[in-house]
Amino acid sequence: MKLLLVEDDSAMRLSLTRSFERRGLQVLAVDSGSAALERWPQWKPDVVVLDLSLPDIDGLDVLARARDQGLKSPVLILTARGTVGDRILGLNVGADDYLPKPFDLDELMARLQALGRRAGGGAGAGSEAAPGASFCGMRVESESGAIYHEGEVLELTPRESALLRALLARPGHAIAKERLFELVFPGQAEVQLEAIEVVAYRLRKRIAHTGAQLVTLRGLGYLLKAQT
Structure with missing residues (x-):
């Protein structure tokens, strides 16, 4: 750019x-x-x-x-x-x-x-991580979609996994809350947008030991970055 x-x-x-x-x-x-x-x-x-x-x-x-x-x-x-x-x-x-x-x-x-x-045109924003891609020791297993850290599977709920896969697709880049909501709650019109905040809060705790940090950006969404 x-x-x-x-x-x-x-x-x-x-x-x-x-x-x-x-x-x-x-x-x-x-x-x-x-x-x-x-x-x-x-x-x-x-x-x-x-x-x-x-x-x-x-x-x-x-x-x-x-x-x-x-x-x-x-x-x-x-x-x-x-x-x-x-x-x-x-x-x-x-x-x-x-x-x-x-x-x-x-x-x-x-x-x-x-x-x-x-x-x-926003190419690539909010897609899922390619199998095998790695960030802070985390990678997505190609067949099951499970997420591993340093060879150990991360214990995540399906919604936490969906959110993390989306963030792993573009670490260091902000992804809009609305786009993440579509990936985590597909077709669930009865669920409020704010529900993504609850999933993000829980995921932030789950990955705290990996060296990755889930950052909230007001008005932009979320991004995944390495802890400093």
């Missing part, structure tokens, strides 16, 4: 660039609004991370000009200006998501992946 990072703070820009590149993203980092507007159409990023407090052009003006020019890349606003008014204004101008500073890097990555998937 190609990312355009617009951030005037040099330390923050360098830190984010390194973090994104370690996670496999191609990053073009610029330090001003004018540079962003110049490089955006050339770079054609899949996602843009945009700070609002830029030295030459306010970030909201950068976004408005980009949209006027027909630049459609999803934009996540990342800023210390965390008031509700700024957030509403940013979304009205054309932002796709908003994350105030300070922020959690895992949440930022999950939000960027979600934006990238929506822009690209």
Whole structure:
């Protein structure tokens, strides 16, 4: 995924660039609004991370000009200006998501992946893990669908197994709660969406010893990551 990072703070820009590149993203980092507007159409990023407090052009003006020019890349606003008014204004101008500073890097990555998937059609999100795929020592057995950790079968309920198989399909990526609900409670219209939270709560305890962590992301869903 190609990312355009617009951030005037040099330390923050360098830190984010390194973090994104370690996670496999191609990053073009610029330090001003004018540079962003110049490089955006050339770079054609899949996602843009945009700070609002830029030295030459306010970030909201950068976004408005980009949209006027027909630049459609999803934009996540990342800023210390965390008031509700700024957030509403940013979304009205054309932002796709908003994350105030300070922020959690895992949440930022999950939000960027979600934006990238929506822009690209969401391929692969919320499917089941391929048999034999392994994460934190966990793998799905090809014939039975049972999930093993370090050679020992995990004692899970059918719903917990369905949830874990879905999360193992894309570790490190957020999967929407609604999609997970479809996989865990297929065809059960009488069950409330919130029921997936109960399954996730129980699964989080079941896998605590594996080195994997089930993370809840507000407004996005869940993701599976290695404990740090």
